[in-house]
Amino acid sequence: MRGRISLARQLALSMAALALAAVAVITLAFYVVYAVLERWRIVAPPPPSASDTFGLDVGITLAACLMGVLLALAIAIRLARRIVRPLGAVGEAARRIAEGNLTTRVESVGEAHGETALLIADFNAMASRxxxxxxxxxxxxxxxxxxxxxxxxxxxxxxxxxxxxxxxxxxxxxxxxxxxxxxxxxxxxxxxxxxxxxSGRLELMFSDVDLAAEVNDMRPILTSMLTPAGFGLELVLQPAIVRVDPARIRQAIIALVDNARRHADPCTLRIVVEFSDQTAVITVADEGPGLAEGFREDAFTQFARGERISEGSGLGLAVVRGIARAHGGDATYLRTSSHSMFRISLPKSQSANVA
Incomplete structure (x- = not known):
């Protein structure tokens, strides 16, 4: 690293070399073109006394070269400052993050414009995430x-x-x-x-399933879960073929029923399977108090528990949403005047590859 030339120095040297080369090429081109035009007698040859001004011409050329180099250096230094300072700030912040300081952010740099400003914003967003x-x-x-x-x-x-x-x-x-x-x-x-x-790696074994028949086959398992807790069970099932992973759908339904058994008041639990356009909807409804207004979205995150909830792992609803989204659908909560409802929406046609 020590043997490398800094970016600012490289820019300054490059601009100076460019200016020197430009002056040299222009001067050389002038003499060559003038010599050709003189040979073709397009222009008159200089008088004999003009040879005495050769030294003056060289001096003017050298002065022009020096002025061009100085001007190029000034421009290069200013340009390098605008480019290098933001990059240096990002590099320093990246080193701190690599050392474990994840709170590091790149402060606003006055010289940052355009792509460098966008780079700083993207870097800070990445660090925050x-x-x-x-x-x-x-x-x-x-x-x-x-x-x-x-x-x-x-x-x-x-x-x-x-x-x-x-x-x-x-x-x-x-x-x-x-x-x-x-x-x-x-x-x-x-x-x-x-x-x-x-992580998007939930394995699904898709097959064509009559969702109503699948839920109806679960009746003995669901009854054994609900009856000891004082719940009844009502199934309202509309038959139709859906391409889903039946094992994962059963897992999601059991998780919703277990959630109601733990947290709802004893009542008749209602499971509805219905279809709308290209969407299949599974609804598990109870007559419990439901979720608090400010907790309804957070309830589907890992380890989330409401103020009234003291038991359970806090993973059941997160599992339900994960399964629904892996199928291309979603899991939501809806509260009516008399019922608390959890819904799993699934696309009727699933084009995903069989795992």
Whole structure:
């Protein structure tokens, strides 16, 4: 790096060389053209006394060269300052970011115009996004650790109690341990689904499915989830063929039903499958209080919990939206005067490649 010439010096030397070359070429061209015109007798030859002015001509030429070089250097220095200062500021900021200081930003540079100003703006936007991603990763890791800690602590405590003779390893204790293991497995699968959906790598196995028949086949599973919590189940199904990944759609519906079971008041849960133009819509409606006005969009982000919500991983709705968007659709929330509704919209025709 030390052996390299700086960009400002390169610009100054290049401009000076250009000015010197221009003066030299113009002077040489003058003498050559004049000699040719004199040979063709287009112009009269200079008188004998003109040879005495040769030294004066050379002096004028050298003076012109010197003035051109000085002018070129002045222009080059000014131009170099306007180009190099913004680039130097960006380079210095990039080195600080490479060292781990993600809060670094390029301050406004007076000489920055046009493309250099755009470069600074793009660099600051990139740095801001990089910092947000780093902060998200830290929060993500902390939240994952928090969610995993509770079931692992319970498992460890129960197993240690069995080892110390405090608990008897009977069928009830085994069932409790299995529930904790199932919760861990579900949490890990939700984390995996959300991560893959965010990175655009969620694998989908597309097939032509009668969505109404698929939901109807889920009735025993959904009833077993809802009945112990005091919920009823009503299915309103409009048959039609849709190209989707049936396993992922079942995962999304189970997540919405589990969300209602955890947070809604006991009622008759209504699942509706309907179609509009080229869109299939799955609606899960309950009679609960629903989401707070300022929480309705944030509810679909990872680890989001409302003020009234104290249980659950906060990943269920994020999984639902990730699955819907992987199909080319979306997941939304709607509140009416009597119902709280979560909707999954899906395109009826799906042209994605089968994974």
């Amino acid at each position: 990089l910092q947000r991603m780093s902060d998200d990763v830290k929060v993500w890791n902390a939240q994952i650790a928090h969610e995993l800690r509770t079931p692992l602590t319970i498992l460890r405590g129960r197993l240690q109690g069995v080892k110390d003779g405090v608990f008897v390893l009977d069928e009830k204790l085994v069932d409790d341990l299995m529930k904790q293991v199932d919760g861990l497995a579900r949490l890990v699968e939700d984390l995996r689904s959300v991560s893959l959906a965010d």
